[in-house]
Amino acid sequence: MATIESGTPVMTLVNIFTVAPEQQAKLADLLIRATNDTMRHRPGFVSASIHRSTDGTKVINYAQWRSAKDFQAMRDDPDARDHMQAAARLASFEPIICEVVESISAPGKSDARA
Amino acid sequence: MATIESGTPVMTLVNIFTVAPEQQAKLADLLIRATNDTMRHRPGFVSASIHRSTDGTKVINYAQWRSAKDFQAMRDDPDARDHMQAAARLASFEPIICEVVESISAPGKSDARA
Numbered sequence: 001m002a003t004i005e006s007g008t009p010v011m012t013l014v015n016i017f018t019v020a021p022e023q024q025a026k027l028a029d030l031l032i033r034a035t036n037d038t039m040r041h042r043p044g045f046v047s048a049s050i051h052r053s054t055d056g057t058k059v060i061n062y063a064q065w066r067s068a069k070d071f072q073a074m075r076d077d078p079d080a081r082d083h084m085q086a087a088a089r090l091a092s093f094e095p096i097i098c099e100v101v102e103s104i105s106a107p108g109k110s111d112a113r114a
Numbered sequence: 115m116a117t118i119e120s121g122t123p124v125m126t127l128v129n130i131f132t133v134a135p136e137q138q139a140k141l142a143d144l145l146i147r148a149t150n151d152t153m154r155h156r157p158g159f160v161s162a163s164i165h166r167s168t169d170g171t172k173v174i175n176y177a178q179w180r181s182a183k184d185f186q187a188m189r190d191d192p193d194a195r196d197h198m199q200a201a202a203r204l205a206s207f208e209p210i211i212c213e214v215v216e217s218i219s220a221p222g223k224s225d226a227r228a
Contacts, residue, residue, distance in 0.1 A: 001117060001118065001119045001217050001219060002117065002118040002119075002217050002219065003115060003116065003117050003118075004115065004116040004117075004118065004161075004163040004176065005115045005116075012165060014128070014130075014165070014174055014176075016128075016130065016210070028215045028216075032215065032216050032218070035218045036218060040218055040219075040220055040221060041221065045220045046219070046220055047118075047217065047218060047219045047220065048217075048218050049118040049120075049214055049216070049217040049218070050214070050215045050216050050217075050218075051126060051128070051212040051213060051214055051215060052212055052213060052215050053210050053211060053212040054211050054212060054213065055211070058210050058212065060128055060210065060212055062118065062128075062176065096130070096167050096172050096174065097167060097168050097169070098165040098166055098167040098168060098172065098174055099165060099166060099168065100163055100164070100165055101142045101146065101164045101165060101166050102142075102146050102163070102164050103115050103116050103161065103162075103163040103164075104146070104149045104150060104154055104161060104162050104163070104164075105115060105116065105154075105160070105161045106154055106159045106160055106161065107154060107155065
């Protein structure tokens with residue numbers, strides 16, 4: 001599970017992979033395995049949520065790290081690099097580093113900020 | 115606040131807006147206002163989290179709806195359409211409808227699924 005909240009000291013990476021539909025499941029599995037085996041044990045890892053698009057052509061990784069420095073250290077790690085190279089053989093990807101401006105819930109929910 | 119979890123009956127819409135950096139703040143404000151004024155009061159709205167990229171060129175809306183039917187009903191609503199047309203005048207966008215395959219937290223966190 002992951003939580004999205006503004007004002008928290010978290011760096012967000014939204015990575016959008018474009019993939020052939022017949023490779024979508026394989027790519028999602030690869031990202032889940034890479035996260036479980038490597039990324040989640042690195043300092044500063046907060047969460048990674050792997051999504052598949054209903055049209056079959058995208059996989060989205062919504063990932064959170066404590067800081068850009070921790071994220072960069074992970075990227076320089078040879079194990080993580082092996083995983084990312086395997087992903088790159090299956091798909092093109094567009095990583096977007098961002099921060100939460102605001103997170104809004106439905107009215108009446110216990111965690112709403114109305 | 116929003117939570118990401120696999121196995122929940124939620125439809126996820128990741129909408130990636132590409133924008134001129136000088137319009138990024140205006141677009142983020144517009145999406146926050148549209149969400150507060152219109153979307154969050156529609157049946158089936160769960161959450162919307164607005165992000166800005168650190169390079170200034172993207173705004174990402176990570177939104178959750180109870181179902182594709184509720185999401186479509188909102189899109190057909192004239193108020194919501196006005197807001198989306200205002201956003202389209204500021205930016206191009208690529209909406210991706212998807213579902214969570216797996217959400218993984220850091221080891222030792224109370225919500226980890228290790």
